[in-house]
Amino acid sequence: MVEVAAGRTGRAAVNGTKLHYRTAGSGPAVVLLHGVPKTGYHWRYLVPRLTARHTVVVPDLRGLGDSDHPADGYDSATMSDDIAALTAFLGHDSYGVMGEDWGP
Secondary structure (H helix, E strand, C coil): CCCHHHEEEEEEEECCEEEEEEEEECCCEEEEECCCCCCHHHHCCCHHHHCCCCEEEEECCCCCCCCCCCCCCCCHHHHHHHHHHHHHHCCCCCCEEEECCCCC
Protein backbone atom coordinates (compact mmCIF):
# COMPACT_ATOMS: atom_id res chain seq x y z
CA MET A 1 0.00 0.00 0.00
CA VAL A 2 1.24 3.49 -0.75
CA GLU A 3 1.80 5.89 2.16
CA VAL A 4 1.68 3.29 4.90
CA ALA A 5 3.68 5.71 7.09
CA ALA A 6 0.73 8.13 6.99
CA GLY A 7 -1.64 5.48 8.29
CA ARG A 8 -1.61 2.38 10.39
CA THR A 9 -1.89 -1.33 9.96
CA GLY A 10 -3.31 -3.86 12.36
CA ARG A 11 -5.30 -7.00 13.00
CA ALA A 12 -8.70 -6.97 14.64
CA ALA A 13 -10.44 -9.96 16.22
CA VAL A 14 -13.99 -9.49 14.92
CA ASN A 15 -16.95 -11.75 14.16
CA GLY A 16 -15.07 -14.96 14.98
CA THR A 17 -12.00 -14.25 12.84
CA LYS A 18 -9.02 -11.90 12.67
CA LEU A 19 -8.92 -9.35 9.87
CA HIS A 20 -5.80 -7.55 8.73
CA TYR A 21 -6.45 -3.92 7.84
CA ARG A 22 -4.82 -0.62 6.94
CA THR A 23 -6.19 2.85 7.61
CA ALA A 24 -5.04 6.26 6.44
CA GLY A 25 -6.32 9.81 6.14
CA SER A 26 -8.98 11.77 7.97
CA GLY A 27 -12.60 12.69 7.45
CA PRO A 28 -15.66 10.55 6.76
CA ALA A 29 -14.78 6.85 6.62
CA VAL A 30 -14.81 4.86 3.41
CA VAL A 31 -14.10 1.12 3.29
CA LEU A 32 -12.48 -0.29 0.16
CA LEU A 33 -13.35 -3.95 -0.46
CA HIS A 34 -11.20 -5.96 -2.84
CA GLY A 35 -12.40 -8.83 -5.00
CA VAL A 36 -11.24 -12.44 -5.19
CA PRO A 37 -8.41 -13.48 -5.27
CA LYS A 38 -7.00 -10.04 -4.43
CA THR A 39 -6.06 -8.33 -1.17
CA GLY A 40 -6.24 -4.77 0.14
CA TYR A 41 -3.02 -4.13 -1.81
CA HIS A 42 -5.29 -3.84 -4.87
CA TRP A 43 -6.23 -0.30 -3.73
CA ARG A 44 -2.66 1.02 -3.32
CA TYR A 45 -2.97 3.63 -6.08
CA LEU A 46 -6.41 4.88 -5.04
CA VAL A 47 -5.75 5.28 -1.31
CA PRO A 48 -3.51 8.37 -1.61
CA ARG A 49 -6.16 10.10 -3.72
CA LEU A 50 -8.79 9.66 -0.98
CA THR A 51 -6.89 10.35 2.24
CA ALA A 52 -7.05 14.15 2.06
CA ARG A 53 -10.84 14.03 2.56
CA HIS A 54 -11.55 10.55 3.92
CA THR A 55 -10.44 8.07 6.51
CA VAL A 56 -9.75 5.09 4.29
CA VAL A 57 -10.14 1.57 5.72
CA VAL A 58 -8.64 -1.21 3.61
CA PRO A 59 -9.13 -4.73 5.00
CA ASP A 60 -7.94 -8.03 3.67
CA LEU A 61 -11.21 -9.95 3.58
CA ARG A 62 -11.74 -13.21 5.46
CA GLY A 63 -9.64 -15.97 3.90
CA LEU A 64 -7.42 -13.67 1.86
CA GLY A 65 -4.12 -11.89 2.35
CA ASP A 66 -2.94 -11.49 5.94
CA SER A 67 -6.40 -12.08 7.44
CA ASP A 68 -7.23 -15.43 9.02
CA HIS A 69 -8.42 -18.28 6.82
CA PRO A 70 -11.24 -19.93 8.79
CA ALA A 71 -12.98 -23.07 7.54
CA ASP A 72 -16.32 -21.30 7.00
CA GLY A 73 -18.07 -17.95 6.96
CA TYR A 74 -17.51 -17.05 3.31
CA ASP A 75 -21.12 -16.15 2.60
CA SER A 76 -21.93 -12.50 1.91
CA ALA A 77 -23.91 -12.03 5.16
CA THR A 78 -21.03 -13.19 7.36
CA MET A 79 -18.46 -11.19 5.41
CA SER A 80 -20.69 -8.11 5.66
CA ASP A 81 -20.84 -8.66 9.41
CA ASP A 82 -17.02 -8.86 9.41
CA ILE A 83 -16.80 -5.37 7.89
CA ALA A 84 -19.46 -3.91 10.20
CA ALA A 85 -17.58 -5.31 13.22
CA LEU A 86 -14.25 -4.02 11.90
CA THR A 87 -15.56 -0.49 11.39
CA ALA A 88 -17.09 -0.54 14.88
CA PHE A 89 -13.76 -1.76 16.27
CA LEU A 90 -12.08 1.19 14.54
CA GLY A 91 -14.65 3.61 16.00
CA HIS A 92 -16.61 4.48 12.86
CA ASP A 93 -20.36 4.89 13.42
CA SER A 94 -21.00 5.40 9.72
CA TYR A 95 -19.01 4.75 6.57
CA GLY A 96 -19.21 4.44 2.82
CA VAL A 97 -18.28 1.28 0.99
CA MET A 98 -16.60 0.85 -2.37
CA GLY A 99 -15.96 -2.60 -3.76
CA GLU A 100 -15.06 -4.36 -6.95
CA ASP A 101 -15.26 -7.82 -8.46
CA TRP A 102 -18.02 -9.27 -6.26
CA GLY A 103 -20.90 -9.05 -8.73
CA PRO A 104 -22.52 -12.01 -10.52
